[in-house]
Amino acid sequence: MKHLMALALLMTSLTTLGNGLSDGVPEESASVLPADRDIPKDEFGKMVRQGQLIFSDTGQFARAYVGNDLSCRNCHLDQGRKAGSAPLWAAFLSYPAYRAKNHRVNTFAERLQECFRYSMNGKAPPLGDPVLVALESYAYWMEKNAKINPRLTERGFPQLQKPSSPPSYERGKIVYSNNCELCHGANGRGKRANDGHLAFPPLWGNRSFNWGAGMAQLDKAAAYIKTNMPLSLGGSLSNQDAWDVAYFMDGHDRPQDPRHTGSVDETRALFHHTQNSLYGHLVAGHVLGNGPVPQN
Amino acid sequence: MMNKTKYFERGKASLKALLFLPLTLGVHAESPQPRISTEGEGGGFSRATCAGCHGIEGDGNAAEGIPSLRGLPSTYLKEQLYAFASGERQSPVMSSIAQALSADGITLAASHYTQLRPLSRPLEAKDESANDLAVHGRWSENIPPCDDCHGPDGKGVGENFPALNGQPALYLENQLQAFKKGSRPSGPLHLMGNIAKKLSDADIRTLSVYYSGSSPMTGGQP
Numbered sequence: 294m295k296h297l298m299a300l301a302l303l304m305t306s307l308t309t310l311g312n313g314l315s316d317g318v319p320e321e322s323a324s325v326l327p328a329d330r331d332i333p334k335d336e337f338g339k340m341v342r343q344g345q346l347i348f349s350d351t352g353q354f355a356r357a358y359v360g361n362d363l364s365c366r367n368c369h370l371d372q373g374r375k376a377g378s379a380p381l382w383a384a385f386l387s388y389p390a391y392r393a394k395n396h397r398v399n400t401f402a403e404r405l406q407e408c409f410r411y412s413m414n415g416k417a418p419p420l421g422d423p424v425l426v427a428l429e430s431y432a433y434w435m436e437k438n439a440k441i442n443p444r445l446t447e448r449g450f451p452q453l454q455k456p457s458s459p460p461s462y463e464r465g466k467i468v469y470s471n472n473c474e475l476c477h478g479a480n481g482r483g484k485r486a487n488d489g490h491l492a493f494p495p496l497w498g499n500r501s502f503n504w505g506a507g508m509a510q511l512d513k514a515a516a517y518i519k520t521n522m523p524l525s526l527g528g529s530l531s532n533q534d535a536w537d538v539a540y541f542m543d544g545h546d547r548p549q550d551p552r553h554t555g556s557v558d559e560t561r562a563l564f565h566h567t568q569n570s571l572y573g574h575l576v577a578g579h580v581l582g583n584g585p586v587p588q589n
Numbered sequence: 590m591m592n593k594t595k596y597f598e599r600g601k602a603s604l605k606a607l608l609f610l611p612l613t614l615g616v617h618a619e620s621p622q623p624r625i626s627t628e629g630e631g632g633g634f635s636r637a638t639c640a641g642c643h644g645i646e647g648d649g650n651a652a653e654g655i656p657s658l659r660g661l662p663s664t665y666l667k668e669q670l671y672a673f674a675s676g677e678r679q680s681p682v683m684s685s686i687a688q689a690l691s692a693d694g695i696t697l698a699a700s701h702y703t704q705l706r707p708l709s710r711p712l713e714a715k716d717e718s719a720n721d722l723a724v725h726g727r728w729s730e731n732i733p734p735c736d737d738c739h740g741p742d743g744k745g746v747g748e749n750f751p752a753l754n755g756q757p758a759l760y761l762e763n764q765l766q767a768f769k770k771g772s773r774p775s776g777p778l779h780l781m782g783n784i785a786k787k788l789s790d791a792d793i794r795t796l797s798v799y800y801s802g803s804s805p806m807t808g809g810q811p
Contacts, residue, residue: 322729323729328721329725330717370728371725371726371728372725374728375728472778475749475777475778476738484746484747485746486740486741486744486745486746487660487707487740487744487745487746487752488740488741488742488744490740490741492737492738492740492746492747492750493746523778523780524733524737524738524780525731525732525733525780525783525784526731526778526780526783527731
């Protein structure tokens, strides 16, 4: 009897896992998140709104800690709500957690610090800093008021099956020019709106995420792209196309990994010893991580 | 209530358009593609040709639902003129006019209007759902925020994403409906065709009023 129950439990967890694995697109109806107008009009609500502002326009509202043109919302879509783009509210539920990246248990606030250091190519706000308090308040408010669908695992990016052929820069370049260039530009620089605001974020070069960021890992980039890009057409690329274009994107140089020891080889050995990182590899005639970084 | 009739089917507009037809059509009205210029430097383009409907300064006409051309990207303007000429974007009057223009005329027209300072109105969401869609999208149906591609306040991005700010509500509504029905090409990567199909008539109405910068109480007029 006990065995049967364990088996049943195992089967359920396997099917839940299966949901995310198939083609990178969440199938069942996603959890329902609260709308902005539900933010309470009190002191706590003020902090929640501040967190949302930081999330949406990080360079403006947390300037001291940002070193590129990106905002949190560029990768965590729908202001951190959307399943399939590592939603903020689901992350809130998942910490403290052990992270292989730094070999210890991280609190949620510590996880936020990492985003500033790598994805935002900036500096980690000190623990207790109002920037972290605001972001944590926003995440908590969203999670607390969400109608969560317990059958779905909406945390993180859906894992994407390996491509049938190894990812290719040359094929990725074609996928890019057909599906991405329209918005992110021929040189990956992104585009500004007529009023000067950033409209389409840069994918590589000195104003994008640095080599330490999750998006610089092929598996994460491929999963994010498959699920969310081209904008509004998520799920339209084949798995192979998503891996190829991720390889093309991450096959360009970007700001140095802040853990750089002075040597690309050593930094690779210490922090990029994985098939998912092209750091330190020769791609399209260029050893990545060695500069020069394309300037915007 | 806003009058939903397509602007060129309406009496006043077609009369106006007729006035300009002889001026612009010449003998080549039936040729499906713009021809290489045989009409001297202008290639068939003169400001007066367009001014009849779009106004001397290219401001458009809110009551007729005729768009402003001011500051629109030249790539976009050219693409539209070619699409009118081929009939892919349907409009009886614009298709005759575009067919009468040579390639040079199309280039001249586009470079003229792209240089004019665009309209810019402060946008105010009278209706929360307009602001929700414009600024946040409706991701549960994979509808991105309009502002993601058209820029904050719909002021336009680069050569492919035209400004929406200040365009007549009636024009915007007609275009969204045309994308939805397929009487206008669905645009790069079919983005607009895909998105418009997911918008309800009410969404379309409320977004059109929002980006026009006009109050819904006056039927879409500023």
